Amino acid sequence: xxxxxxxxxxxxxxxxxxxxxxxxxxxxxxxxxxxxxxxxxxxxxxxxxxxxxxxxxxxxxxxxxxxxxxxxxxxxxxxxxxxxxxxxxxxxxxxxxxxxxxxxxxxxxxxxxxxxxxxxxxxxxxxxxxxxxxxxxxxxxxxxxxxxxxxxxxxxxxxxxxxxxxxxxxxxxxxxxxxxxxxxxxxxxxxxxxxxxxxxxxxxxxxxxxxxxxxxxxxxxxxxxxxxxxxxxxxxxxxxxxxxxxxxxxxxxxxxxxxxxxxxxxxxxxxxxxxxxxxxxxxxxxxxxxxxxxxxxxxxxxxxxxxxxxxxxxxxxxxxxxxxxxxxxxxxxxxxxxxxxxxxxxxxxxxxxxxxxxxxxxxxxxxxxxxxx
Amino acid sequence: xxxxxxxxxxxxxxxxxxxxxxxxxxxxxxxxxxxxxxxxxxxxxxxxxxxxxxxxxxxxxxxxxxxxxxxxxxxxxxxxxxxxxxxxxxxxxxxxxxxxxxxxxxxxxxxxxxxxxxxxxxxxxxxxxxxxxxxxxxxxxxxxxxxxxxxxxxxxxxxxxxxxxxxxxxxxxxxxxxxxxxxxxxxxxxxxxxxxxxxxxxxxxxxxxxxxxxxxxxxxxxxxxxxxxxxxxxxxxxxxxxxxxxxxxxxxxxxxxxxxxxxxxxxxxxxxxxxxxxxxxxxxxxxx
Ligand SMILES: Nc1ncnc2c1ncn2[C@@H]1O[C@H](COP(=O)(O)OP(=O)(O)OP(=O)(O)O)[C@@H](O)[C@H]1O
Ligand SMILES: [Mg+2]
Numbered sequence: 193x194x195x196x197x198x199x200x201x202x203x204x205x206x207x208x209x210x211x212x213x214x215x216x217x218x219x220x221x222x223x224x225x226x227x228x229x230x231x232x233x234x235x236x237x238x239x240x241x242x243x244x245x246x247x248x249x250x251x252x253x254x255x256x257x258x259x260x261x262x263x264x265x266x267x268x269x270x271x272x273x274x275x276x277x278x279x280x281x282x283x284x285x286x287x288x289x290x291x292x293x294x295x296x297x298x299x300x301x302x303x304x305x306x307x308x309x310x311x312x313x314x315x316x317x318x319x320x321x322x323x324x325x326x327x328x329x330x331x332x333x334x335x336x337x338x339x340x341x342x343x344x345x346x347x348x349x350x351x352x353x354x355x356x357x358x359x360x361x362x363x364x365x366x367x368x369x370x371x372x373x374x375x376x377x378x379x380x381x382x383x384x385x386x387x388x389x390x391x392x393x394x395x396x397x398x399x400x401x402x403x404x405x406x407x408x409x410x411x412x413x414x415x416x417x418x419x420x421x422x423x424x425x426x427x428x429x430x431x432x433x434x435x436x437x438x439x440x441x442x443x444x445x446x447x448x449x450x451x452x453x454x455x456x457x458x459x460x461x462x463x464x465x466x467x468x469x470x471x472x473x474x475x476x477x478x479x480x481x482x483x484x485x486x487x488x489x490x491x492x493x494x495x496x497x498x499x500x501x502x503x504x505x506x507x508x509x510x511x512x513x514x515x516x517x518x519x520x521x522x523x524x525x526x527x528x529x530x531x532x533x534x535x536x537x538x539x540x541x542x543x544x545x546x547x548x549x550x551x552x553x554x555x556x557x558x559x560x561x562x563x564x565x
Numbered sequence: 566x567x568x569x570x571x572x573x574x575x576x577x578x579x580x581x582x583x584x585x586x587x588x589x590x591x592x593x594x595x596x597x598x599x600x601x602x603x604x605x606x607x608x609x610x611x612x613x614x615x616x617x618x619x620x621x622x623x624x625x626x627x628x629x630x631x632x633x634x635x636x637x638x639x640x641x642x643x644x645x646x647x648x649x650x651x652x653x654x655x656x657x658x659x660x661x662x663x664x665x666x667x668x669x670x671x672x673x674x675x676x677x678x679x680x681x682x683x684x685x686x687x688x689x690x691x692x693x694x695x696x697x698x699x700x701x702x703x704x705x706x707x708x709x710x711x712x713x714x715x716x717x718x719x720x721x722x723x724x725x726x727x728x729x730x731x732x733x734x735x736x737x738x739x740x741x742x743x744x745x746x747x748x749x750x751x752x753x754x755x756x757x758x759x760x761x762x763x764x765x766x767x768x769x770x771x772x773x774x775x776x777x778x779x780x781x782x783x784x785x786x787x788x789x790x791x792x793x794x795x796x797x798x799x800x801x802x803x804x805x806x807x808x809x810x811x812x813x814x815x816x817x818x819x820x821x822x823x824x825x826x827x828x829x830x831x832x833x834x835x836x837x838x839x840x841x842x843x844x845x846x847x848x849x850x851x852x853x
Pocket of ligand 2: 245246247361
């Protein structure tokens with residue numbers, strides 16, 4: 193379906209999801225999901241609200257058995273195996289800390305189920321609590337913890353079980369921005385150091401890009417693209433994925449000439465461009481091309497008329513957004529109503545161009561992504 | 566330190582003052598009267614107001630009163646046990662397995678209250694009597710050879726009737742406690758390896774404990790003092806302490822002794838309730 197970093201394909205899959213369909217009554221929440229998740233990978237399920245991320249995660253955990261299709265974990269088919277006997281542990285969105293137990297009892301809960309001796313449980317719990325930086329909170333109850341601390345307890349409670357896979361359903365969405373950024377880094381480095389496979393559900397594309405080895409982008413119960421963060425960002429397979437990941441400028445385009453090696457595109461506002469055929473995605477049929485996309489940082493506002501660029505067009509700055517290190521320009525080009533978003537680093541000696549000014553916009557052929565219908 | 570009311574507390578007090586006054590007059594005043602009475606003595610037609618513990622001595626040492634008190638406690642403990650044990654599965658089913666129309670089910674549970682309690686007790690008489698529905702049906706079916714007599718005019722009849730009458734009061738608080746349990750806690754327990762049975766004892770039951778304690782107290786406290794049911798279906802073996810209190814205030818014309826009996830049973834029940842409350846709190850942990 194999509195590009196993969198083939199180098200890693202030799203690593204054996206930890207989870208094999210095959211044609212998983214999930215129906216709730218007449219409503220189909222998952223339309224045949226197929227994916228492999230590798231051992232030790234930080235894998236994210238990304239998509240808008242209601243696309244079926246949680247449903248897929250719960251199918252892996254064993255809470256929502258698929259209507260059809262199979263889920264295998266570590267080479268073993270999970271059909272008929274209930275959630276309490278699967279080698280997975282979950283970090284719930286609400287954290288689900290048992291309110292009548294303290295932190296230590298919460299974390300030791302699953303070990304007690306395994307009938308581990310008390311002393312051993314205490315040792316394991318202490319170890320994992322210090323791993324998540326909570327060793328001084330062992331005697332507290334859930335209501336005496338902050339959101340971030342609850343999150344750590346929920347994570348510790350899963351980690352202590354040493355599962356093959358840890359499933360996280362939007363674990364950071366209840367935290368404020370600053371804490372979320374910090375937890376993203378912590379979670380990522382923790383996962384790297386212990387090497388357990390993580391599957392993270394999120395609707396935050398930035399979070400997915402920062403944390404994941406690979407991401408499955410889901411829409412309407414289907415995986416639209418499964419790729420590395422870079423692959424998704426640079427080579428989105430369609431307009432939906434492209435607009436969901438980062439910012440993308442779209443311009444109407446059509447093929448004006450075709451040769452064996454190249455096709456010539458007529459792009460609104462930008463003009464003609466020659467694109468090598470091998471730059472097209474596998475799924476893109478030259479006859480169906482109607483749009484190109486270009487990322488804000490792939491365009492340049494040319495401050496100096498002599499600055500070199502492959503192609504240049506004149507446009508009018510309609511708005512600017514100043515971010516300190518970066519400035520976002522909204523530039524309208526003749527022949528296209530919607531202004532393009534262009535991001536520029538604020539390097540030394542370069543001041544922000546005021547709205548209303550006329551500027552040149554530089555672009556290169558290698559920066560455009562071609563989309564079909 | 567002087568009493569300090571901030572504005573809001575003062576306003577709150579004003580708002581509840583009519584209710585507070587009403588409660589004071591209607592509840593506290595009679596209670597105080599009963600307590601005062603219990604320290605006086607009945608002197609044929611007049612009352613001797615010299616304070617004395619004589620009534621209490623009589624209440625606590627007379628074998629008849631002891632028997633009645635024990636029986637009342639025994640009946641109410643059995644009734645409470647039976648009621649709560651029967652109510653729990655119903656509340657559980659309602660909370661966990663009824664997906665649609667929960668409100669309708671709750672509504673149906675209140676149906677028995679649409680008729681007076683007296684009528685319902687009489688109905689139990691009809692059902693449990695010598696020629697009652699129960700005996701006739703079982704005789705016809707050949708399940709029994711002669712009418713069962715141990716089901717009416719004794720302790721069993723009191724237990725059956727009371728348990729039926731109080732079931733809804735036990736179902737509701739347990740149902741509310743179960744409804745309050747976050748379902749993701751149950752999934753978390755499963756996720757950590759618990760079988761449904763283990764999960765029930767480690768999560769569901771402790772978290773339902775406030776409801777169970779509430780149900781226990783709601784049934785236990787009033788049933789100790791019940792006197793209609795024993796009068797109507799209890800026979801002589803089923804009489805309880807309240808029947809004796811009623812006799813003392815009425816036929817026997819010894820209100821001070823009746824008051825001492827009433828206060829004594831109140832104290833006993835108070836202590837038992839406090840005990841149940843503490844045990845429940847311990848079993849359920851600090852649930853919030
Ligand atoms: N138990 C259920 N019964 C019926 N429909 C359900 C059930 N669970 C989920 N759905 C439906 O399935 C779809 C996918 O739900 P899911 O919870 O997987 O979404 P999601 O991608 O996790 O969304 P969000 O980001 O909002 O959590 C939704 O349309 C939802 O309404
Ligand atoms: Mg979800």
